[in-house]
Amino acid sequence: MEKMQCKCGHVNPPGTVLCESCGRSLTEKEQNSKLVDMRYEGTARRSQTYNKTIVDKIWNFFSSVKVGVSLIVVILVAAAIGTILPQQQYVDVPVRNAETIQAYYADVYGSVGRVYHFLGFHDLYNSFWFIILVGMLAISLIVASLDRFVPLYRSLKNQRVLRHASFMNKQRIYAEGNGTEDTLDKAEAKLKELKYNVSRDKNGLLAEKGRFSRWGPYVNHIGLIIFLVGVMLRMMPGFYVDETLWIREGETRAIPEAPGYTLESKNFEMETYNTEEDEVFEEAIERVGTVAKNYQTDVVLYKKPDDSLPGANDLEKIEESAIRVNQPLKFDGYAIYQMDFKLNELKAMTFALTNKETEENLGELTIDLINPKNDYELENGSTVKLLGYYPDFSGFENGEPQTATPLPNNPGFLVEMTTPETPGGETSFITIQNTVEPLGENQYKLAFQSADTRDVSGLTIRKDRTLPILGLGGLIFMIGVAQGMYFNHRRFWIQQQADGGILLAGHTNKNWFGLKKDLDQVTEYASLPAYRDQQEEIEKQKKEEGEALS
């Protein structure tokens, strides 16, 4: 494409709509239209005219607003489809791995679920095509912004005061008429009072205000790019942790994904409101039964010395703390939140050694289900020996008692009871509400007396190093929005011709009402000719034509 030379002599880059120097319309289409198209100041967007290598072709593809908007629409639609079936982290499978999750979608949702899983909708944010789409949107944001910002910035920086009459009379706000000698001086004074930057050149005047509002969209895009960088960093190891830790009262556990840190749970507490003390909740309590007041885990945080090894018993206490809902324990960039709980897991059981016939009680023993002992001595020389312990008894296999899990959900004990009366010992297998005497009828039994329980806290361990980046991106985004939305770029061009006549044109990127209010004041003070809103006239004319036709 050829460079375009304007009648004024200025050579414009190919694709220019309005002469960079004087503002004359350069294309036939522009010359025939009543109003000029002021988008991007009529500058050439290089991408539309420059198309040589494969790099340029890729660049031009991403420079297109149509492509950008299509990407946004596709991403929105994909994200919407991703909400139709649950995402994989929320599906309930007993064992969590790729196969069980795939099977879950097929079993529960049939062929729809199978396709959904196959296309990666079950884990949308991590599916490769979704990441590629968002990445393409990022490229589009950068390329399209650069392609528009650079020429616009240059054009606004190098503005001429004097524009050609054909540029002026094709502006939406236009006036022509008589003036006096001091018209330009008076207009300048008033415009300055209205906080316009005024520049004069020979017989012309250019007043401008709020140019920075034109950068709003680009600032906004910078914010989005920073936001996307933050999201990208989340996938890098070390930046983002979201783990669950179930911990029982009395347990000490390594904190997942927080090397060197260990947590001990001292106590879990759930408090509810009661009707006497908290009258406000009386109605709610009557309606739903209980209203929770507090969920709290009292913990001790330990750290290992730097040279210590996993498993070594050399914990150094850092702090004691109470974790409540919304009041996490914070340390070293991590936060531990109270998320869930289970009440009343068995912790210890108390039995009485009892003569089955006489009901005579030879003393009590308490078996700690978390850390049972071998032998339990009673006062009068009787002993109970624990031969086997099956915390979650699930039946016999080849005569051998089995345990399904390591948790004391259904404890079973194989014991040998020795009393002065039965010095040879009697063997008994005890589970809740059931006793088996495998080696024949016994004289003594262990009668269940009471049980102690403990609670389990469900904690979430979070670390998010990307939050400051996301916050910064969001802030810059909002600054860009405010810049573009709440400020306007207003300009007036005034020229006094040799015969004393005045030409006036006005332009703003938005809020024409505000521009007119400013101009009203200047017109009154400097006795400028009355202006016309040419756009309104065109619209009115069109409406009338339409009415005439119908």
Added chain:
Amino acid sequence: MNEKKNKKKQNRLIMRTVILLLMIAAIGYTLYNNATAEDVSVLKAGDKAPDFSLVDLEGNTHKLSDYKGQGVFLNFWGTWCKPCAKEMPAMDRQYEQFKDQGVQVLAVNIAQSEFEVQNFADQYNLSFPVVIDKTKSVMTAYNIIPLPTTVLVNPEGEIEQVVTGEMTEQDIKGFMEEIKPE
């Protein structure tokens, strides 16, 4: 004039190429991170086996680094886990064969009571050391999820292989051959 124009064009091309390449690299890196995110914490063959220090039922401390120069057959287990119990006698028999050839077996129990672990060791008459990971810190360091999992550590202290699930006696023999010092 023409020279200047050509130079400008060339600069523009370089600029565009650099920006596009940077962006494509960022997307590629994100995809790579995303694809490997699940394996990052799981140990792979070739990784250095994290050192640890655990106490066995006799009260002796076992550090992984103490066994440098020997192959270590690191078996994570629990008494409730049936496949774990099933492979124990075979492990014990193979240990008898390989212990003089520089292969050490360490059975790491996951946070159970000494009573249960001792009882189990007595019942199966285990001759290799059985250690208890009371705070699950070694389990966390090795990112062990299913039981049994066996981590084969070669004499250089590197992970040779991670085996999840039950092993036959033949498997165990083969693995011990694999990590036996030359």
